[in-house]
Amino acid sequence: MSELEEIWENFKPYLEPHKIFPLIGTLGETVICIGYGKENREKIYYFDFDFGKIPLNNDNLDDFIEKLKTK
DSSP states (O other): OOHHHHHHHHHHHHHGGGTEEEEEEOSSSEEEEEEOSTTTTTEEEEEETTTEEEEEEEEEHHHHHHHHHHO
């Protein structure tokens, strides 16, 4: 099982209702996620067990990657 598959299996019960999928694992129990489904397709979110799903500036994947390149 890949690291991403393992992260998905661990977070699936918490992320699936929000229609978000883990994209990047971070330190601790947080992940950067990408949305799927009609309302949040390709939007980027931060997920934390204490605070839940937090949108990252309403970015889509291309915007998010571009910001990573410029930092």
